[in-house]
Amino acid sequence: MIKLIANPIAGRGRGREALPAAEEALRHQGLHFATEVTSRPLEAMEIARRAAEEGCELVVAMGGDGTSHEVANGLLSSSNSEVTLGMIPIGTGNDFADMFDTPTDLTALCQRFREGKTRLIDVGQVNDRYFVNVLGIGFDALVSIESLKIQHVLRGFPLYLAAVFITLKEYQIPHITVEFDGERLSMPMTMINVANGKREGGGFLITPDAKNDDGVFDLLIAEGLGRLGILRLLPEVIKGTHVDKEPVTMARAKRVVIDSPDPLPVHADGEILYTDAHHLEIKIIPSRLRVIT
Known part of the structure; x- marks a missing residue:
């Protein structure tokens, strides 16, 4: 049995509009499924956990990165280690789905299922939350917060680019200490990304060499930069050519600890976890989630 969890407001309402076609595509493939539509934040997590506990073999997240994040957390917090995650990406960024070359055509998607x-x-x-694509601390978490305020106007890459320019107006650079696999850096930092995937924000290639099945995180640590410095770096991050630029440290690690006297905004897969974190402990769990490819 397949559980289809649909977020009706994903992609500025595309979730609601596309649901009948998705259900018809599943039926056309002869697949047996039950649909549940979310109505509030974190509900997809609860539905996914319950579906896994009830023995569903495949749970499909129909929405964007936030929906996939919630469904993955529900599956990972269940006692069913054999359950599989599928995706119908109709959200704003769809960065996690991109790691699997997930087709947008519903027929091709349901054939995969x-x-x-x-x-x-x-x-x-x-801490007690899972993430499947990227954990962002600092500037890019504030970008995620600002993007939520204007998502009714824009979507995809233009949405996140506009949010970058809004964030630049008032961003204060925090002092952060980060420890990773025996290394320690302590200085003003614009942002830190702890990444399992290559991109975020609908196409920013923050860690272009990342693989989500190699047992290590890819890290991006950006030194404290002023507005002009961030604007200079931005085109490089879009293309993924920033990895050898001086303001950026790239690294790989299995465990990361972050401390700051300043309040840190934090997002996981684009979902805001904290606006005032001071201590974070982050670890990778290898080969933990089964995904349709």
């Missing part, structure tokens, strides 16, 4: 080819991927854990 019927064929049932999967692979195991790593997941990250920060």
